[in-house]
Amino acid sequence: MKVELSRLASFAKEQGFIFPSSEIYEGVGGIYDYGPLGAELKRRIADLWWRAMTQLHENIVGLDSAILMHPRVWEASGHVEAFHDPLVDNKVSKKRYRVDTLIEDYAQQLEERARRETEKKLRKKESIIPLEEALVRHGDYQRAQRLRSQLNTAMAQKDWEALSRLLVEEKVPCPESGSTEWTAVRQFHLMFTTQLGALADEAQDIYLRPETAQGIFVDFPLVLKTARLKVPFGIAQIGKAFRNEIIARQFTFRMREFEQMEMQFFVRPGSEGEWYEYWKHHRRRWHEHLGLHPANLRFKDHEHLAHYAKAATDIEFAFSFGFKELEGIHSRTDYDLSRHALYSGKKLEYYDETLGQSYVPYVIETSVGLDRVVLAHLSQGYTEEMAPTAEGGQELRTILKLHPLLAPIQVAVFPLVRKEEFVQKARLLYEELRYHFPTAYEEKDSIGRRYRRYDAKGTPFAITVDGQTLEDETVTVRDRDSLAQIRLPMHQVRPYLQERLDIAQWLRTL
RNA sequence: GCGGGAGUAGCUCAGCCGGUAGAGCAUCAGCCUUCCAAGCUGAGGGUCGCGGGUUCGAAUCCCGUCUCCCGCUCCA
Numbered sequence: 115m116k117v118e119l120s121r122l123a124s125f126a127k128e129q130g131f132i133f134p135s136s137e138i139y140e141g142v143g144g145i146y147d148y149g150p151l152g153a154e155l156k157r158r159i160a161d162l163w164w165r166a167m168t169q170l171h172e173n174i175v176g177l178d179s180a181i182l183m184h185p186r187v188w189e190a191s192g193h194v195e196a197f198h199d200p201l202v203d204n205k206v207s208k209k210r211y212r213v214d215t216l217i218e219d220y221a222q223q224l225e226e227r228a229r230r231e232t233e234k235k236l237r238k239k240e241s242i243i244p245l246e247e248a249l250v251r252h253g254d255y256q257r258a259q260r261l262r263s264q265l266n267t268a269m270a271q272k273d274w275e276a277l278s279r280l281l282v283e284e285k286v287p288c289p290e291s292g293s294t295e296w297t298a299v300r301q302f303h304l305m306f307t308t309q310l311g312a313l314a315d316e317a318q319d320i321y322l323r324p325e326t327a328q329g330i331f332v333d334f335p336l337v338l339k340t341a342r343l344k345v346p347f348g349i350a351q352i353g354k355a356f357r358n359e360i361i362a363r364q365f366t367f368r369m370r371e372f373e374q375m376e377m378q379f380f381v382r383p384g385s386e387g388e389w390y391e392y393w394k395h396h397r398r399r400w401h402e403h404l405g406l407h408p409a410n411l412r413f414k415d416h417e418h419l420a421h422y423a424k425a426a427t428d429i430e431f432a433f434s435f436g437f438k439e440l441e442g443i444h445s446r447t448d449y450d451l452s453r454h455a456l457y458s459g460k461k462l463e464y465y466d467e468t469l470g471q472s473y474v475p476y477v478i479e480t481s482v483g484l485d486r487v488v489l490a491h492l493s494q495g496y497t498e499e500m501a502p503t504a505e506g507g508q509e510l511r512t513i514l515k516l517h518p519l520l521a522p523i524q525v526a527v528f529p530l531v532r533k534e535e536f537v538q539k540a541r542l543l544y545e546e547l548r549y550h551f552p553t554a555y556e557e558k559d560s561i562g563r564r565y566r567r568y569d570a571k572g573t574p575f576a577i578t579v580d581g582q583t584l585e586d587e588t589v590t591v592r593d594r595d596s597l598a599q600i601r602l603p604m605h606q607v608r609p610y611l612q613e614r615l616d617i618a619q620w621l622r623t624l
Numbered sequence: 625g626c627g628g629g630a631g632u633a634g635c636u637c638a639g640c641c642g643g644u645a646g647a648g649c650a651u652c653a654g655c656c657u658u659c660c661a662a663g664c665u666g667a668g669g670g671u672c673g674c675g676g677g678u679u680c681g682a683a684u685c686c687c688g689u690c691u692c693c694c695g696c697u698c699c700a
Contacts (some may be wrong), residue, residue: 118693118694119693120693120694123692123693124635125635128634128635128636128650134691134692138696141690141691141692142691143691143692191700192700193700201698203697203698214663280652304700311630324700325700338690357699357700359698363693365693368699435694501660501661503660503661503662504659504660504661505661509661510661511661512661530657530658530659531658531659532657536658558659559662560657560660560661560662560663561657561658562659562662563660563662564661565659565661566660567632570661570662580657580659581658581659599659
């Protein structure tokens with residue numbers, strides 16, 4: 115039973131995990147804010163990723179590069195070229211095409227047809243007129259030429275209206291449906307632009323990065339030099355990225371402003387295969403050990419590889435709307451570093467002492483969407499189940515079953531009832547525990563209500579001070595998922611919790 | 625982008641044969657309460673998504689628009 119996205123969104127809003135951005139102004143599509151609990155959850159996930167990468171691998175270092183970078187970076191990376199294309203949708207087939215390739219392909223078809231027909235005709239007539247000469251008189255050939263010249267003119271002038279007219283006037287059909295009903299041609303900019311420089315007339319267009327990876331590639335020589343690294347080594351970075359998605363959908367799954375956790379691992383050419391396998395499995399293990407169920411995860415190898423990639427796989431999670439990408443692991447060859455070497459004119463090579471030669475390292479990339487990991491944990495953790503009531507009946511209980519290390523509030527301390535002696539003891543315990551764990555104290559409402567309230571926040575441990583505490587200094591520790599309680603001496607509570615909320619121990623399992 | 629559904633209190637929703645808004649939960653104050661969303665008293669909180677139209681009067685009828693959700697489509 116998968117929780118519906120709409121239910122999850124309202125739960126996340128109600129509990130303070132995720133809010134729609136600028137809600138009092140009607141919101142902004144595809145942008146969300148993290149509330150008090152969401153901010154905690156998100157930073158815990160980020161922290162465990164950071165530790166798993168940098169702390170656990172002596173050859174991986176961190177980086178925090180700026181969102182704004184030199185515009186040439188995005189020319190080198192291919193983003194400028196790849197994402198400024200005019201697009202059009204066919205109304206019948208619902209397919210979306212790049213207008214230039216659509217028209218070019220159609221022109222090509224027309225020309226081929228004209229050529230075939232003309233050849234046939236000439237052969238039949240046993241004519242001695244040269245093919246090229248006869249061809250120019252063929253209507254389809256003329257149309258093809260006309261299409262091309264108008265396409266080139268419109269593209270050069272970025273005149274999308276002219277392209278729209280061209281599609282209609284020349285009745286360019288959809289390759290899929292044959293339909294000639296098109297939406298207006300529109301240019302989509304994947305990248306957000308802003309201006310560098312305070313004075314408008316001196317300002318230069320600059321992009322908000324669409325991925326954090328390029329900061330790593332661009333800083334490659336500086337990191338290499340200052341961190342005294344030897345191949346193989348990695349650079350890890352967590353940061354915001356921005357994509358002007360045409361349609362932002364599925365809650366926080368596809369956002370226009372989002373956070374990536376990327377690690378680029380630089381290896382000797384020829385060894386990329388084994389490192390690709392290593393990172394594939396290491397990264398999947400990380401997700402599993404944070405509590406994502408193996409059955410909810412799968413690898414999905416890319417069938418069509420990007421031009422720079424040698425191999426690529428996604429780690430997918432079973433969201434309510436299907437298995438979707440959480441993380442990509444890509445074998446990117448030396449494409450990025452070579453491109454930046456070309457565009458910058460700088461050498462981006464590594465001198466390998468053991469080989470006695472220089473080379474451009476190959477790169478294995480692990481790139482995970484932090485927001486998607488948050489969403490995965492909320493999706494999987496959100497649970498509604500029947501629980502016993504005080505009267506002996508059954509009632510629906512809402513629990514957020516997060517891994518204890520991810521819980522925004524890890525411990526809650528309650529006096530069983532709001533009685534001065536209980537309150538004093540409970541406050542004492544709270545004051546001690548807060549130095550070690552994110553801890554909450556609550557005395558309002560009945561104990562049952564308080565338990566349920568913290569179940570919904572994902573708090574794994576609830577400590578209660580009761581009558582017996584006054585006699586023998588013991589308290590109860592309640593487990594969120596099983597509802598089971600154990601009784602511990604007060605002074606043992608901290609070590610008990612520390613054992614269960616120990617990051618070092620968790621890291622050892624990776 | 626297309627099709628369907630929905631926007632009323634923080635959340636879930638009722639009210640919609642037109643007469644200027646209600647419930648439960650949540651929040652706050654207090655009482656009561658010895659282990660799983662108990663009870664009582666009181667309080668705060670709403671431009672009924674937005675704009676326009678019809679009307680003496682619109683949450684309710686009409687038009688437009690925005691946003692969200694679901695499906696399809698798209699996604700370096």
